[in-house]
Amino acid sequence: MFTGLIEQTGIVRNIERKDAGASMTLEIGSLPQAVIGDSIAVNGACLTLTSLAHDRYTFDLSSETIQKTNFERSRSGDLVNVEQPLRPSDRLHGHLVNGHIDCTALVSGIHPSGTYRIVTFELSERTHYLVEKGFIAIDGISVTPYDIRERLFTTAVLPYTYEHTNLRSKKVGDIVNIEFDIIAKYMERLLKTRKGGTMTEAFLRERGFA
DSSP states (O other), X not given: OBOSOOOEEEEEEEEEEETTEEEEEEEOSOOTTOOTTOEEEETTEEEEEEEEETTEEEEEEOHHHXXXXXXXXXXXXXXXXXXXXXXXXXXXXXXXXXXXXXXXXEEEEEEEETTEEEEEEEESSOOSOOOTTOXXXXXXXXXXXXXXXXXXXXXXXXXXXXXXXXXXXXXXTOEEEEEEOHHHHHHHHHHHHSTTOOOOHHHHHHTTOO
């Protein structure tokens, strides 16, 4: 489990295709107490650390992970976001992030607004999990989406977030990983198990969600 608050960025140094998957090596300054076998979020995807040598961290990528994420397009020199898992004693400053990527999105616009940057994304598929002023993880970064239109949504990126994540390297046309809020998925699953259950505005208001 992660929070969507990026600890640091890493640089892709090597991607080696093997069988149906791949092995990806990152250069990361330091991940305190990281050991082989740990789960670490890279661009929001929960990966298992398989090799560690000085500042080189290697992860195996399954074919499913490659197909579902922007790792399919990753190249040596790419900047990636890195977060170690949440500990029970940690404060939850972002939101609960599983590290399971739902889909990808295209960066369709980047515009400065004072000290902020307004970034617009276009999802690869339509979804009802995208909620105005809700939670979403973009390349593992916890952000708030707004101005939702069909597959488009916008987020305002703070200067600190821009400078300390891979968003500083993004340009229009780039692909990012997307994970929607897990709470919405569980609610939908629970409602589907109810006989004839549907999620209505009245149902949400009755339970304090709207």
